Amino acid sequence: MTEPSLPSAFAELEGFVQTWCLPTEAERWNRRLASSLAEMREFYDAFFPRLEEAIEYCDKFPLDDLPEDAMRLLYLIYSLVMVAMAVEIFGQPKPTDSADAVLDRVGEPVP
Amino acid sequence: MGRWPKPAEGTWTEHYPELGTGPISFRDSTSPEFYELEREAIFKRAWLNVARVEELPRVGSYLTKEIEAAPASVILVKGKDEVIRAFHNICRHRGNKLVWNDFPNEETKGTCRQFTCKYHGWRYALDGALTFVQQDSEFFDLDAADYGLRPVHCEVWNGFIFINLDERPRQSLREFLGPMITGLDDYPFGKLTERYDFLAHNNSNWKIFADAFQEYYHVPALHPQQVPAAVRDPNAGFECAHFQIDGPHRVVSTAGTRRWLMAPEYMYPIERATRSGLVGPWRTPDIGELPAGLNPGSIEPWGISNFQIFPNLEILIYGGWYLLYRYWPTSHNTHRFEAYTAFHPARSVRERIEHEVAAVVLKEFALQDAGMLGGTQAALETGIVDEFPLNDQEILVRHLHKEVVDWVEQYQREAQPAGV
Numbered sequence: 001m002t003e004p005s006l007p008s009a010f011a012e013l014e015g016f017v018q019t020w021c022l023p024t025e026a027e028r029w030n031r032r033l034a035s036s037l038a039e040m041r042e043f044y045d046a047f048f049p050r051l052e053e054a055i056e057y058c059d060k061f062p063l064d065d066l067p068e069d070a071m072r073l074l075y076l077i078y079s080l081v082m083v084a085m086a087v088e089i090f091g092q093p094k095p096t097d098s099a100d101a102v103l104d105r106v107g108e109p110v111p
Numbered sequence: 112m113g114r115w116p117k118p119a120e121g122t123w124t125e126h127y128p129e130l131g132t133g134p135i136s137f138r139d140s141t142s143p144e145f146y147e148l149e150r151e152a153i154f155k156r157a158w159l160n161v162a163r164v165e166e167l168p169r170v171g172s173y174l175t176k177e178i179e180a181a182p183a184s185v186i187l188v189k190g191k192d193e194v195i196r197a198f199h200n201i202c203r204h205r206g207n208k209l210v211w212n213d214f215p216n217e218e219t220k221g222t223c224r225q226f227t228c229k230y231h232g233w234r235y236a237l238d239g240a241l242t243f244v245q246q247d248s249e250f251f252d253l254d255a256a257d258y259g260l261r262p263v264h265c266e267v268w269n270g271f272i273f274i275n276l277d278e279r280p281r282q283s284l285r286e287f288l289g290p291m292i293t294g295l296d297d298y299p300f301g302k303l304t305e306r307y308d309f310l311a312h313n314n315s316n317w318k319i320f321a322d323a324f325q326e327y328y329h330v331p332a333l334h335p336q337q338v339p340a341a342v343r344d345p346n347a348g349f350e351c352a353h354f355q356i357d358g359p360h361r362v363v364s365t366a367g368t369r370r371w372l373m374a375p376e377y378m379y380p381i382e383r384a385t386r387s388g389l390v391g392p393w394r395t396p397d398i399g400e401l402p403a404g405l406n407p408g409s410i411e412p413w414g415i416s417n418f419q420i421f422p423n424l425e426i427l428i429y430g431g432w433y434l435l436y437r438y439w440p441t442s443h444n445t446h447r448f449e450a451y452t453a454f455h456p457a458r459s460v461r462e463r464i465e466h467e468v469a470a471v472v473l474k475e476f477a478l479q480d481a482g483m484l485g486g487t488q489a490a491l492e493t494g495i496v497d498e499f500p501l502n503d504q505e506i507l508v509r510h511l512h513k514e515v516v517d518w519v520e521q522y523q524r525e526a527q528p529a530g531v
Contacts, residue, residue, distance in 0.1 A: 058460040088379045094478075095475045095482075098481065101478045102481075104310050105308065106308050109306075
């Protein structure tokens with residue numbers, strides 16, 4: 001058993017940290033396209049019911065001074081947003097009819 | 112019968128009779144010869160937005176910009192007098208590209224006290240003056256005053272930095288922008304500095320992608336997922352509330368019910384949980400009174416206004432945040448697409464998450480638009496069909512293509528030798 005990396009109230013999500021705790025959109029997007037809908041649904045079903053609670057937890061801290069475990073939870077929230085596009089909206093990893101189009105996010109605020 | 116009143120002529124298109132109502136040609140988007148004319152007539156004559164002032168925060172801040180259509184490489188730099196200037200990115204000694212980092216064809220940015228050429232060490236001040244020549248006594252009557260960096264016309268409007276590659280621009284930037292665009296003089300773009308930037312290399316003519324964002328007729332067919340499946344109306348249309356044309360520029364406004372006032376089933380769960388989504392954060396900080404020019408049709412309830420500034424700039428304003436698109440042609444059938452979303456800097460984690468959601472959703476639907484480009488370009492290039500009917504909701508598509516052809520024809524008339 002490795003060190004817990006999320007706030008203890010969210011310990012049940014530890015199993016998703018290695019796959020979905022990704023600091024940049026580019027990493028989250030690539031992980032989404034490399035995942036099956038079933039894999040993403042598993043993450044979504046486990047985390048979505050606790051999303052609002054997770055946002056409230058992170059929101060207790062200043063944006064420029066998040067403790068490491070809250071930062072990881074925030075990255076997990078960002079991944080849930082990414083995965084929700086596939087699970088809730090398109091029912092497939094890629095946006096419907098996006099063909100060979102690519103749109104890279106080349107700049108974003110941190111975190 | 113539409114929901115929104117049209118002008119007295121009965122349609123938006125007929126309100127601008129010079130546009131006509133017949134089918135249009137897209138040869139301006141498939142012909143290599145037309146592209147060569149467009150480079151001269153448009154991209155070397157029109158004012159082009161290349162950056163925002165926030166990208167050059169300090170004395171010595173600089174960035175380079177590649178304008179393939181000219182072609183030109185331009186340095187933007189903030190001088191000791193805090194004035195932003197533009198120069199051609201060429202060392203006056205042997206023509207080496209002056210400012211670049213790892214690879215000369217890649218744009219770069221940074222802060223410096225002066226520019227030093229990598230090749231023979233010539234140095235230039237932030238105002239472009241040549242200040243140092245290695246072994247200057249070896250040269251023949253070299254007067255440094257004759258060898259400053261070649262300036263590029265550069266003007267700033269409401270924080271947007273524009274350049275003009277013409278030797279003598281025909282209009283000042285303000286004259287070029289005209290009353291409809293300068294109606295946004297008081298919009299506080301400078302307060303919206305939290306940006307998510309995007310870049311794409313698309314396989315179509317630049318105008319074909321611009322067309323996707325200046326009509327909403329395509330929304331129900333291409334983006335049905337913008338409405339959750341359970342409440343989706345398969346026969347839904349889309350009607351814009353206001354269209355306006357001013358010189359080469361265009362605007363379209365839509366009406367909009369505030370997202371949080373809609374029934375919950377019209378939103379996706381992720382939108383309800385994060386209070387953000389398709390139209391951005393549900394609530395944005397007070398950024399002061401917004402100028403009347405933002406909603407030139409006085410639409411109530413107003414949704415968005417999408418300003419298309421000729422030739423290749425789009426600013427789409429949602430009230431408290433905005434999107435910006437630029438389409439840079441790289442050949443007759445390819446272009447570089449730059450985009451960003453700009454928000455008030457997040458004051459809390461919750462606000463940052465709202466911004467992330469808006470930036471993610473934007474990309475989803477922009478990829479659907481971009482997914483049409485390769486097929487459209489290839490089909491147009493077959494040349495089988497050359498008459499395409501446009502409806503009244505597509506008035507701005509009609510206007511862009513007419514304006515481009517008008518600029519090219521004007522250029523050709525001026526290029527004709529006198530008396531022929």
